Amino acid sequence: MIQRRSIANARALTETPLIVRLLRSQIHLDPNQPRSQDKHTPETLAALAATMKSEGQQQAIKVRPHPDIPDDYMLVFGEGRWLAAGIGEIEYLDCIITEESNIGKIRVMQITENLQRQDMSQYDTAKAFRELIDLGECENAAAVARRFGMSDATVKRIPQGAGSIARSAGAGTERRGHDGYGTHAGRSRKDEPGQGQGDNRRRAANRQGQT
Known part of the structure; x- marks a missing residue:
């Protein structure tokens, strides 16, 4: 029984993602990441930097090989920790490297992470x-x-x-409407503000000219 448990534990450990330490300067932000609105404030980043310095990095960030810069990496998720490390002058970050290069699958990773954190x-x-x-x-x-x-x-x-x-x-x-919401495409001129009244006035003027 003990031996079986040891084998099961060994199998679980081999399936754990490999965490490596990379220079923060080797990691670049993804300019096309799904979350465009920055949720980080100077106060939250300063607090995160302080805890990372005192308690260490509790969760690894995820990166992929940079598509344009050899030997560098692009962030998949973990922007807050990356920013906080810059503030706290933390030179190295714990990272999980994914070799995934399909942009669609990378976006799925990023969206899933942000939805789970309710960051988007x-x-x-x-x-x-x-x-x-x-x-x-x-x-x-x-x-x-x-x-x-x-x-x-x-x-x-x-x-x-x-x-x-x-x-x-x-x-x-x-x-698409100007406000970014869907509007019905079948709208007629008489439904537009002032259009119905204008048509009525023109018809009345025409009748007066004919009498």
Whole structure:
């Protein structure tokens, strides 16, 4: 029994992601990461830097080989720890390196991490989901919903700040409004402010000219 437990423990350890220490200067931010709205404040970063210096880095960040700079890396997730390390002058960071190069799958990793931490705004969520569809990682809004354990209705209710996700599921009667939300494309001139009254005035003037 003891031997079986030892083998099981050894197997579990071999499946644990390998953590390596990399120079912070070798790691670069991803300019296209899904979360565009910065949730970090100087106060939260200073507090995180202090705890990282006193208690150490409690969770590794994830990186991938940089697509353009040999021997350097691009951040997949862990931006807060990367920023805090700069403030705290922490030279090395614990990292998990993924060799994944498919952008669609990298975006899935990033979106999953941000959704689990509730770090993304509705705008960024809509933009990220739209990108997954455009990259072919998800076929439509229903596939996005299944991928992230959401209902179709929840996905379609997200304000469409970066292109209509609902349209990808067959809702073709919407167009983009100036506010970024879907508006009905079949709107007539008489529905526009002042248009109905203007038409009535012109018809009345024409009748007066004919009498």
